[in-house]
Amino acid sequence: MRDVYIIGTGIHPWMGFSEQVFADFAAVAVDNALKDADIEWKKIQAIMAGIFIYGGNAGHLSGQYLESIFGETGVPVVNVYNACATGSASIRMAYNSVAAGETDTALAFGADVSPKGFLTAKSDNAVQDRDVIRWKMGGMPNPIYWALECRKRMEKYDTTEEDLALVKVLMSEYGSKNPHARFKKTYTIEEVLNSVYVCDPLRLFEICPVSTGAAAVIVTADKELIAKADKAVKINATTMGSAIYGDPTIRISALSCPAVPEAPMLSESYSASRQAYEKSGIGPEDIDVLELPDNSSWHYLVYLETCGFCKDGEADKMLREGETKIGGKLPVNPSGGFSSHGEALSAQALWQVIECTNQLRGRCGERQVENPKVAMAQTYGLMGNSGTTILSV
Numbered sequence: 001m002r003d004v005y006i007i008g009t010g011i012h013p014w015m016g017f018s019e020q021v022f023a024d025f026a027a028v029a030v031d032n033a034l035k036d037a038d039i040e041w042k043k044i045q046a047i048m049a050g051i052f053i054y055g056g057n058a059g060h061l062s063g064q065y066l067e068s069i070f071g072e073t074g075v076p077v078v079n080v081y082n083a084c085a086t087g088s089a090s091i092r093m094a095y096n097s098v099a100a101g102e103t104d105t106a107l108a109f110g111a112d113v114s115p116k117g118f119l120t121a122k123s124d125n126a127v128q129d130r131d132v133i134r135w136k137m138g139g140m141p142n143p144i145y146w147a148l149e150c151r152k153r154m155e156k157y158d159t160t161e162e163d164l165a166l167v168k169v170l171m172s173e174y175g176s177k178n179p180h181a182r183f184k185k186t187y188t189i190e191e192v193l194n195s196v197y198v199c200d201p202l203r204l205f206e207i208c209p210v211s212t213g214a215a216a217v218i219v220t221a222d223k224e225l226i227a228k229a230d231k232a233v234k235i236n237a238t239t240m241g242s243a244i245y246g247d248p249t250i251r252i253s254a255l256s257c258p259a260v261p262e263a264p265m266l267s268e269s270y271s272a273s274r275q276a277y278e279k280s281g282i283g284p285e286d287i288d289v290l291e292l293p294d295n296s297s298w299h300y301l302v303y304l305e306t307c308g309f310c311k312d313g314e315a316d317k318m319l320r321e322g323e324t325k326i327g328g329k330l331p332v333n334p335s336g337g338f339s340s341h342g343e344a345l346s347a348q349a350l351w352q353v354i355e356c357t358n359q360l361r362g363r364c365g366e367r368q369v370e371n372p373k374v375a376m377a378q379t380y381g382l383m384g385n386s387g388t389t390i391l392s393v
Helices: 022-037 053-060 062-070 086-099 142-157 161-175 189-193 223-228 267-280 297-306 315-320 337-341 348-360
Strands: 005-015 047-050 077-080 105-113 120-129 132-141 197-199 212-220 233-242 289-291 374-381 385-392
Touching (some): 005 223, 022 053, 022 212, 047 062, 053 062, 062 077, 062 105, 086 348, 086 374, 086 385, 132 142, 142 197, 142 297, 161 189, 161 315, 337 348, 348 385
Antiparallel strands (some): 105 212, 120 132
């Protein structure tokens, strides 16, 4: 297997719902990635595209629709969907294609225009306008499941409402300094605690919304392209994990969980992160920057434990003592996290990888971590999908 490097990244800034065609957002991100890598479109030898599930036939063939904008060159195109871990699947496929020598340079991208309202496990087609389907969302929305798990945590580990609010305060500080963030307002503990409950114990400011955005990453093993890149970043491992039987997490779309745990919580993410540690030879103690999926304040805490950065129940202490701040032992989400951006299904895992890449390249301005060498991006998706990517310079 060959060494694979990221040489170009591109983002369309996160924003609210849009009537604009999703491919237009993708085109902005891909064009920025090409410029960052300083290569022409014809250098791309494979395209791994995140499916835009709300876009009908166009969304399910997102790679081909992107080609229709940049030019059809006959290269292999794979359209992939793994819920919110779609971007993880696309970069893993791009990496594997290049590492195995099938191609020298590949593109992974995702673009999403999320429907209004919270995502749910049940979606019914409502209206089809040409090749774009407008979706009607039904069933229990995601925050209900997160709130159930958060309440369990509060009972077991004495997590407080102040702890949950503190996550938002910290994320808003970083998001206010990120030009790609959707939300740039900073919050105090009091402001967060005074926001309304969505699902007790989670408040409005402690839950990320759905968003629109796009992200693209160009990977290569071409030594000439790596040499001329603006600080190429090595991919040490990029993995996918699925759920393990006996996981005690109340899984979205389900109404129950095992009474007696027989597997780790959020086992798909436990699996993906452990695979990445094993493949890279890099452990959690070696990570200088971490991007994790803070869909809610509860996620921020539990993922530190699930991915092995502390023992169960210890994440609250890390947060309170400032260990997860920039300048602390393990800076977490210096991007501002999902809290400052929101969920953009097929793009968000790639966006996390880009944020890690930008930290390793020293491009993050006021929210730059000092001299990081290793970074990790972790995301998860519906029905036991998870991805982990470990990078280094």
